[in-house]
Amino acid sequence: MRLLKCPKCGEMFSDTYKTCPFCQEDEELHSGKPVKTGGRRVGGAKARPKVGGGVVVACLVLVLGLVACTIFGSQFTELFTGGKADTPVQALTLSQRNADLTVGSTVKLTASGGESIVSFSSSNEAVATVSADGTVKAVGEGSAVVTAKAGDLTASCSVAVKGTEPVKPTDLSIYSVYGESVATDVTIKVGSDALMEVQGTDSAATWSIADTSIATVDSSGMVTGVAVGDTTLTATVDGQTLTCTIRIRIS
Numbered sequence: 001m002r003l004l005k006c007p008k009c010g011e012m013f014s015d016t017y018k019t020c021p022f023c024q025e026d027e028e029l030h031s032g033k034p035v036k037t038g039g040r041r042v043g044g045a046k047a048r049p050k051v052g053g054g055v056v057v058a059c060l061v062l063v064l065g066l067v068a069c070t071i072f073g074s075q076f077t078e079l080f081t082g083g084k085a086d087t088p089v090q091a092l093t094l095s096q097r098n099a100d101l102t103v104g105s106t107v108k109l110t111a112s113g114g115e116s117i118v119s120f121s122s123s124n125e126a127v128a129t130v131s132a133d134g135t136v137k138a139v140g141e142g143s144a145v146v147t148a149k150a151g152d153l154t155a156s157c158s159v160a161v162k163g164t165e166p167v168k169p170t171d172l173s174i175y176s177v178y179g180e181s182v183a184t185d186v187t188i189k190v191g192s193d194a195l196m197e198v199q200g201t202d203s204a205a206t207w208s209i210a211d212t213s214i215a216t217v218d219s220s221g222m223v224t225g226v227a228v229g230d231t232t233l234t235a236t237v238d239g240q241t242l243t244c245t246i247r248i249r250i251s
Contacts, residue, residue: 092118092153099146099159101128101138109134109157114150121147128159172200174235174244186233187247188215188225196221196244198237205237215246225249 003012006020013021095110111118111134120130124144130136136146138161147156176183177195188194196217198205207217214229223233225248233244 092148092150092155094148094155094157097157099136099157101136101159101161103138103140103161103164106135106137109136109146109148111148111150111155113155114148114153116151116153118148118150121149122159123147127161172198172237172240172242174233174242175199183244185245185247186223187249188223190225190227190248190250192225194223196223196233196235198235198242201238203237205235205242208234208236209246210234214248 002015004015005012006023009020009023011020011022092114093112095112096107099107099109101107109120109130118134120132120134122128122130122136122144123146124142125139127140127142127144128136128138128146130146134148136157136159138159141161141163143161144159145156146159147154174183175181175197176186177197178193182199183196186194186196196207198221205221207219207221209215209217209223209231210233211229211231212226214227214231215223215225215233217223217233221235223246228248228250230245230247233246235242235244
């Protein structure tokens with residue numbers, strides 16, 4: 001007995017078979033010996049089962065489908081849902097939750113966490129206004145809440161506004177131009193003049209005198225002695241009131 005190799009399936013079998021018992025190859029492999037129509041694999045090897053064509057096609061379709069979903073997943077979602085796929089967002093936050101401002105000052109709020117366009121609004125625009133880019137401006141004393149909104153997400157900032165700090169007065173004084181000195185007590189002869197000005201500011205002062213029968217003063221600060229006596233010269237400027245004693249004498 002000798003072993004033959006099937007030219008079709010490559011299996012080895014005994015030469016006592018006319019055809020390959022594994023693939024039924026019709027080609028006659030030898031002559032002159034009894035032939036069996038069935039048999040067993042020689043050498044103990046088992047026949048490999050054939051894989052059906054339908055199974056192969058199904059596997060191929062499955063693989064192609066997975067690849068397509070990986071590459072074009074968002075487009076498929078948009079196609080079947082009728083809209084753009086939403087990306088889940090955890091929360092919308094602002095750069096600060098509280099802001100203390102004075103009238104006229106500003107602060108810019110920055111929103112993060114939302115993928116939609118962010119819009120801003122103020123609960124009290126008499127206190128604080130907010131622009132489209134998140135810049136908050138304090139316009140009046142009080143409190144307001146500025147809210148940022150992106151889709152269904154919101155975040156807020158509490159704004160407290162105080163009045164502006166009062167301007168601290170500068171040191172002002174009445175100055176006697178003729179006497180070239182700070183004037184707190186000035187003596188002038190009857191019929192004589194003394195020019196006064198306010199030092200420490202560029203603003204124009206408003207002048208007045210308590211008793212015009214003793215002395216007069218014009219808008220430029222020129223004081224004229226009228227009669228013997230004492231009176232008070234007043235200068236009002238930059239929200240301050242300054243005074244100087246005027247004494248009118250004969251000589």
